[in-house]
């Protein structure tokens with residue numbers, strides 16, 4: 561049994577502000593340690609419940625946040641950026657299930673710590689086949705492309721609810737109750753990590769018993785619709801072949817499958833930011 565732990569930072573225990581997840585800020589050192597702790601809790605649960613192999617992908621920013629020197633020595637770490645599959649790097653290596661640790665809700669969600677979708681400076685919103693999708697949905701759909709279900713999510717209550725609405729019987733570990741975009745009632749790390757560990761145990765049990773969510777497979781071809789923050793971002797996105805302009809800040813394109821959608825969207829966001 562091989563598990564991929566896809567880790568982000570905004571949904572980590574205690575995080576309520578961009579300063580906490582910004583590598584240039586003095587507070588960041590504390591929170592990358594907490595991120596590593598949340599990931600270790602999921603690794604421990606995974607192994608105790610029967611995993612033979614756990615790989616971790618560091619998906620926040622440059623992918624250089626998790627402290628490898630503090631990572632559970634049984635795991636392997638995908639670090640650095642860009643990697644071919646970004647936040648779910650390694651999902652194509654025979655993985656049986658994925659766990660999303662430290663995830664956040666989609667842009668525009670209410671009572672959601674640091675809600676955004678890929679880039680808060682560039683992406684006002686994004687839809688896959690007409691359905692609004694945040695990073696939970698995008699990454700779950702890439703997992704689904706490889707027939708891999710997402711069995712656990714940790715983050716605030718809104719991120720966990722978003723995952724449950726999209727995926728069905730996913731195990732959730734709510735580590736903070738957001739009361740705004742930058743305010744939450746947080747569990748201390750020991751309590752949060754215990755919750756993640758227990759959710760990982762339950763998720764693995766559900767997987768073994770055939771009760772885990774099905775992989776999220778979107779009908780193909782895939783239509784990607786993006787509302788950009790500024791119209792010049794749409795101008796830049798229009799430089800790619802096959803992109804249509806719907807109106808000032810809106811572009812759309814069609815691709816054959818989810819893997820192509822992910823690559824094209826990542827490329828468009830990078831270009832749009834200039």
Ligand SMILES: [Zn+2]
Pocket residue numbers: 568569570619620621
């Ligand atoms: Zn992030």
